[in-house]
Amino acid sequence: MNNTYTDLVHQTFHFPQEGFDTNDNNTLLFNGVDIQALITKYGTPFKMTFLPKIGMQVAKAKKMFSDAIRKHKYEGEYFYCYCTKSSHFSFIVEETLKHGVHLETSFAYDIDIIKQLYLKKKITKETRIICNGFKTKAYTRSIAQLINDGFTNVIPVLDNKNEFDDYKKSIRSKNPVNIGIRVATEEEPTFDFYTSRLGIRSRDVLEFYVDKIKGNDKFHLKMIHFFMNKGIKDDVYYWSELNKVLNLYCQLKKICPELHALNIGGGLPIKHSLNFDYDYNYMVNEIVSTIKKVCKKNKVDVPDIYTEFGSFTIGETGAVVYSVLDEKMQNDREIWYMIDSSFITTLPDTWGIGEKFLMLPINKWDNEYQEVHLGGLTCDSHDFYTSEEHINAVFLPKLDKEKTSEPLYIGFFHTGAYQDQLAGYGGIKHCMIPSPKHIVVEYDKEGKMEDWLYAKEQSPQSMLKILGYIK
Numbered sequence: 299m300n301n302t303y304t305d306l307v308h309q310t311f312h313f314p315q316e317g318f319d320t321n322d323n324n325t326l327l328f329n330g331v332d333i334q335a336l337i338t339k340y341g342t343p344f345k346m347t348f349l350p351k352i353g354m355q356v357a358k359a360k361k362m363f364s365d366a367i368r369k370h371k372y373e374g375e376y377f378y379c380y381c382t383k384s385s386h387f388s389f390i391v392e393e394t395l396k397h398g399v400h401l402e403t404s405f406a407y408d409i410d411i412i413k414q415l416y417l418k419k420k421i422t423k424e425t426r427i428i429c430n431g432f433k434t435k436a437y438t439r440s441i442a443q444l445i446n447d448g449f450t451n452v453i454p455v456l457d458n459k460n461e462f463d464d465y466k467k468s469i470r471s472k473n474p475v476n477i478g479i480r481v482a483t484e485e486e487p488t489f490d491f492y493t494s495r496l497g498i499r500s501r502d503v504l505e506f507y508v509d510k511i512k513g514n515d516k517f518h519l520k521m522i523h524f525f526m527n528k529g530i531k532d533d534v535y536y537w538s539e540l541n542k543v544l545n546l547y548c549q550l551k552k553i554c555p556e557l558h559a560l561n562i563g564g565g566l567p568i569k570h571s572l573n574f575d576y577d578y579n580y581m582v583n584e585i586v587s588t589i590k591k592v593c594k595k596n597k598v599d600v601p602d603i604y605t606e607f608g609s610f611t612i613g614e615t616g617a618v619v620y621s622v623l624d625e626k627m628q629n630d631r632e633i634w635y636m637i638d639s640s641f642i643t644t645l646p647d648t649w650g651i652g653e654k655f656l657m658l659p660i661n662k663w664d665n666e667y668q669e670v671h672l673g674g675l676t677c678d679s680h681d682f683y684t685s686e687e688h689i690n691a692v693f694l695p696k697l698d699k700e701k702t703s704e705p706l707y708i709g710f711f712h713t714g715a716y717q718d719q720l721a722g723y724g725g726i727k728h729c730m731i732p733s734p735k736h737i738v739v740e741y742d743k744e745g746k747m748e749d750w751l752y753a754k755e756q757s758p759q760s761m762l763k764i765l766g767y768i769k
């Protein structure tokens with residue numbers, strides 16, 4: 299038989315490949331983790347985090363930048379910041395910190411996380427904290443408090459001009475405070491608007507600096523920040539925006555000697571299909587060489603380079619595993635596999651922005667395959683998943699005829715970024731489909747893989763309490 303799921307995978311992709319393989323029983327291994335064994339131990343549905351991937355990703359980016367810096371004799375440093383918004387969980391943020399990263403914040407409550415991390419001795423007052431986002435008064439107050447408490451490397455990045463007035467009023471540091479300016483980028487023509495709502499208009503930045511910051515001994519403009527909504531891509535829009543921002547950096551640098559950092563934000567992509575093909579080394583190399591080229595042409599010193607990778611740091615740590623509960627045939631062609639949870643509540647990006655994730659069955663790779671639609675348990679008509687990144691269809695093994703046999707299990711992989719932040723963790727859920735249990739997998743001190751339950755499946759009581767039925 300050459301139409302098994304195994305055949306399909308081998309005909310379509312290079313397999314096995316980094317992070318994905320099968321074991322002797324032909325069930326899936328994700329980064330060496332036996333997913334079938336986790337299913338046997340914990341039952342589905344569950345989310346899992348493979349923590350060691352974080353260190354691997356941080357090391358990969360640091361190496362790419364240091365290689366490019368060496369190759370181009372670039373006279374600036376590279377700083378890896380983790381943007382907490384992609385996952386605020388303590389076990390995630392603390393793991394990133396073990397790998398020597400700095401942090402980027404987005405909202406006032408992030409500063410409470412920073413304070414906790416300091417109390418737990420996970421960071422020092424020298425850790426670089428880049429404060430991004432449109433600032434509420436509570437956020438600017440919390441940032442000012444951090445600086446007043448002696449955190450020496452906090453860099454508030456101005457998202458608009460008025461924000462600066464808040465710091466002038468509330469920061470009482472004896473030493474000059476470093477600040478940044480986020481430059482609003484132009485989006486691709488296919489996007490819903492032209493210019494990002496985040497940041498200060500590019501053509502206003504120079505005048506703002508001259509009028510408001512230059513000559514103020516309390517504040518130094520240290521960083522220029524930009525972030526393309528569509529991420530770091532090898533296309534004309536990315537290189538054109540990078541060049542524009544670099545020219546602005548050079549103009550400013552000539553009148554602002556303290557300026558010494560360029561923050562290129564996040565946006566390094568991750569694998570959403572086994573067909574993923576992205577040349578990370580080429581992109582990093584091009585970024586470093588472009589910065590050097592533009593600075594040389596303008597006869598200014600190159601900046602230190604900061605990044606704030608969210609998806610890249612933690613996206614590939616995550617997976618969500620479901621059982622297929624049953625098969626429904628709704629017409630001559632469309633077969634639905636009903637999963638034991640909901641896409642809306644566990645992978646909201648699939649529903650909200652049509653995001654695709656890398657999807658593979660865990661077992662039954664020896665069965666024939668067929669095209670199916672995947673359906674979630676909520677009654678929302680959009681709770682489905684019917685196409686993949688590389689093909690406008692979903693193929694999965696056929697279910698066994700005998701009702702008593704083991705169910706088909708499926709996994710969505712590289713789901714570690716943003717999904718819990720968007721779905722909410724706990725709380726009220728569509729049709730009261732609970733948040734699934736969450737398993738963490740890591741290596742112990744002896745290098746042996748161990749798994750532990752971070753959170754149980756959400757209970758009905760937790761929802762009834764919020765809904766006011768029980769105290």
Ligand SMILES: Cc1ncc(COP(=O)(O)O)c(C=O)c1O
Nearest residue numbers: 381563564565566606607608609
């Ligand atoms: C300012 C800023 N930095 C970093 C990121 C992280 O982006 P990514 O998760 O694509 O790396 C974002 C994402 O929205 C952002 O707005």
